[in-house]
């Protein structure tokens with residue numbers, strides 16, 4: 001279901017306060033449409049997701065530029081007294097710091113092994129709501145926290161939609177132990193030889209290895225072709241000694257919120273009608289690996 005912009009964010013007042021839409025009185029049919037930046041789209045999806053949050057919930061707090069908006073919004077609603085008794089479980093040190101700065105009460109999985117809801121971004125989303133996550137390096141904690149949630153809401157702008165995982169041509173991250181990382185990277189690459197996989201150690205600009213919150217390294221996998229059955233691929237990766245976790249989140253998301261040029265689309269995992277329409281819009285786009293981009297026009301037509 002597509003929701004047109006003037007109706008989607010918590011309250012119209014707050015949307016106008018953030019400057020993302022024009023006021024109803026100032027809009028007219030001849031007025032050109034508002035052009036939103038990618039960050040504004042992320043914020044829109046994030047605010048929509050926070051509508052699922054209720055007082056008393058234990059919440060998984062995601063990591064990244066999209067999830068950051070959701071955490072900000074939760075902090076704002078707590079400050080305004082519109083939300084109460086929230087407990088946040090952060091998925092990274094960065095989100096932990098952000099939540100502390102906003103006064104969000106925090107805990108961990110040891111104390112709260114079952115969460116009501118998690119909200120997080122993603123790097124890729126396929127038509128079945130399988131995800132690639134971890135381009136920001138937080139995939140392990142995200143997978144632990146989001147795997148313990150009753151409901152996992154994924155928030156993205158439309159640039160994250162792909163026909164199949166790996167389809168963006170960008171990184172599919174794997175967290176590995178630093179010990180003999182070249183050996184592990186080579187074995188990962190060999191696993192996906194048929195998909196034209198290239199495995200690269202993630203580094204900082206100075207060439208030093210990127211180190212995760214868990215003191216591990218990340219090997220990014222780049223595919224030229226589809227990797228086939230995701231569960232088979234997942235099992236094969238996890239069987240390699242040296243691998244800690246990978247960034248494919250298979251069958252974990254329960255709801256997807258996509259903000260695009262035409263509005264916000266909310267899709268539940270088991271909503272078959274919406275699934276068919278999203279699938280149709282995804283499959284109607286024939287673009288090569290690495291150049292995938294959802295056409296807003298096709299996307300909108302499929303959801304009106």
Ligand SMILES: O=C[C@H](O)[C@H](O)[C@H](O)COP(=O)(O)O
Pocket residue numbers: 062063064065066067120121122123132133134135136137138139142
């Ligand atoms: O490690 C990072 C996380 O998986 C992020 O949720 C993911 O990379 C999406 O980040 P962003 O919202 O900044 O695109």
